[in-house]
Amino acid sequence: MSDKFDLPHESQLAPQKLDLSTKIQFKCHKGVSCFNACCKRADVTLTPYDVIRMKDHCGMSSGDFLKAHTVPFQMDQQGMPGIKMRTDDEGACLFVTDEGCSIYEDRPTACRYYPLGHMAIKEKDAAEDAAAYFMISEEHCKGHEEEQVMTIAEFRKDQFIVDYDGYNRDWLDIQLKKRSSGAAVGNLPEATLQLFFMASYDMERFRRFVMSDQFRATYDMKDSTYDILEKEDVALMQFGVRFMKQAFFGERTIEEMSNAWEERVENRQEVWDMRREAEIARKQAQDDEMYKSDD
Ligand code: SF4
Ligand code: SF4
Numbered sequence: 264m265s266d267k268f269d270l271p272h273e274s275q276l277a278p279q280k281l282d283l284s285t286k287i288q289f290k291c292h293k294g295v296s297c298f299n300a301c302c303k304r305a306d307v308t309l310t311p312y313d314v315i316r317m318k319d320h321c322g323m324s325s326g327d328f329l330k331a332h333t334v335p336f337q338m339d340q341q342g343m344p345g346i347k348m349r350t351d352d353e354g355a356c357l358f359v360t361d362e363g364c365s366i367y368e369d370r371p372t373a374c375r376y377y378p379l380g381h382m383a384i385k386e387k388d389a390a391e392d393a394a395a396y397f398m399i400s401e402e403h404c405k406g407h408e409e410e411q412v413m414t415i416a417e418f419r420k421d422q423f424i425v426d427y428d429g430y431n432r433d434w435l436d437i438q439l440k441k442r443s444s445g446a447a448v449g450n451l452p453e454a455t456l457q458l459f460f461m462a463s464y465d466m467e468r469f470r471r472f473v474m475s476d477q478f479r480a481t482y483d484m485k486d487s488t489y490d491i492l493e494k495e496d497v498a499l500m501q502f503g504v505r506f507m508k509q510a511f512f513g514e515r516t517i518e519e520m521s522n523a524w525e526e527r528v529e530n531r532q533e534v535w536d537m538r539r540e541a542e543i544a545r546k547q548a549q550d551d552e553m554y555k556s557d558d
Contacts, residue, residue: 281379281396283416289378290409293363297405301377302364305356307348309333311463311503312430313371314346315496320369325466332357333464341450343438344460372431375422378404379415383439392439394428430497433504434463441511455510462503466496469503483518 281287292298309317318328329346338345348356348371358365364374378399383392396415400407419425451459461469472478473492492499505516 279397280384281398281415283394283396283414283419285396285415286412287379287398287415287418288409288412289406289418290411291406292409295405295409297403299359299361299363300403301401302359302374303353303355305348305350305354305359307356307371307373308336309346309348309371309373309464310427310431311434311500312427312497314464315466315500316369317366317371319496320366325464326468329464335460338438339442341441342456343441343451344456344463346464372424372427375424375427378406379418383435392436430500433501437504437507437511440508444512451511458510459507462507463500466499470499473499473502481520483520 314325314328314333317332318325321328321332323331332349333346334349336345336347337343348358350356356364358370364370378401380397380399382395382397384395413421419428461472470493474489479489492502502517508514509516
């Protein structure tokens with residue numbers, strides 16, 4: 264589609280908190296005058312499950328998909344790596360066509376939710392986070408003028424959001440937990456941030472890591488578990504979340520081999536001993552050199 268809509272740069276968020284029973288008036292369909300407008304100014308953050316659905320739709324490996332269709336960004340001040348959909352120079356999603364979204368059945372969570380925003384809110388004294396919703400009212404979006412009315416619960420069902428939320432929840436939970444842990448977790452080292460990126464988005468690379476001899480020697484898991492992780496991306500993604508909880512928050516989510524810690528300490532001790540011996544030898548050589556020149 265060559266027409267370019269003149270879209271406002273800033274979204275106007277009505278900050279009213281909505282819940283599942285709230286009724287919304289909205290319908291998006293091919294007949295709306297703004298058809299495709301939102302996809303021509305796309306700012307879409309992706310979740311790990313989104314990546315699996317889209318890379319499978321495109322028949323690509325996760326590595327190739329990440330390179331061709333995503334751009335990295337930092338999700339917080341500590342540099343937690345996130346990814347967004349790549350767009351063309353004018354900001355249009357690479358999947359938009361005159362007929363609409365070319366990957367419609369596998370479109371990402373954020374596209375399904377639009378024009379709703381959502382967030383997890385923890386009320387004081389509540390045991391668990393609760394989902395809250397808000398309406399994104401952008402001038403270019405004429406779907407709000409359509410007559411269809413449904414509750415947010417019905418809208419989520421209609422857009423198959425319920426399934427997506429189920430797969431996204433634990434991964435989003437890591438970020439909420441990291442934010443609320445604050446100083447206790449602190450700034451994560453670069454290697455941990457890279458691990459987060461790999462376990463979140465790059466399933467083939469994460470699979471090689473999990474299938475490695477070193478991983479098998481460290482974690483106590485059944486062969487049947489490895490068989491599943493070798494074949495199923497979604498299972499591997501869910502395992503990745505457990506693994507990150509262990510790496511970030513010290514939660515014992517995956518059993519380690521009984522001697523893994525001792526072996527790691529022993530290996531490290533060997534390195535320390537070698538370094539110390541090398542340092543002693545270097546000093547000895549220096550002293551010998553000094554005495555030689557005194558002679
Ligand atoms: S993935 Fe599809 S729905 Fe989402 S922005 Fe791109 S074209 Fe639009
Ligand atoms: S109605 Fe809104 S969501 Fe649908 S195409 Fe138009 S701008 Fe996009």
